[in-house]
Amino acid sequence: MKVTKEHKIDAGEKDSEGYYDYFYEYDIYTFTENGKKLTARKYIDDETAHFLRIENEGEERILTKEDLETSFISEAIEHLRNEGIEEVEYLANSGYERI
Numbered sequence: 001m002k003v004t005k006e007h008k009i010d011a012g013e014k015d016s017e018g019y020y021d022y023f024y025e026y027d028i029y030t031f032t033e034n035g036k037k038l039t040a041r042k043y044i045d046d047e048t049a050h051f052l053r054i055e056n057e058g059e060e061r062i063l064t065k066e067d068l069e070t071s072f073i074s075e076a077i078e079h080l081r082n083e084g085i086e087e088v089e090y091l092a093n094s095g096y097e098r099i
Contacts, residue, residue: 001033001075031076038076040088048087049080050096063090068099 006028012021024043031038037055042048051073054063067073068090077088077099089096 001031001072001079003076003079004030006030029076029080031072031079033072036072038072040076040080042080042085047085048089049085051076051088051090051099053091062092 008024008026008028010022010024010026012023014020025045026041026043029040029042029049031040035057039052039054040049041052042050051063053060054067055061063073080088088099090099
């Protein structure tokens with residue numbers, strides 16, 4: 001499995017006092033293996049990582065409970081936990097659910 005980690009900042013315009021109207025700082029993790037690509041996000045001020053989507057042979061979708069039982073997801077969770085992330089959730093149809 002190949003893992004990349006990219007640090008991102010998404011910020012709005014600064015007001016007259018130097019404050020942003022919004023400011024998000026986070027890391028994006030991308031896990032790839034055998035035509036599959038899994039994306040997770042972890043905000044800097046949060047201890048939880050969130051799986052956002054999975055892509056298989058170019059088709060992107062949210063994760064299912066069946067996906068969570070695969071070794072691909074298990075290895076990704078293990079990688080995140082090795083980085084000190086204790087809580088992992090995934091985006092489901094009903095919102096974020098804990099793994």
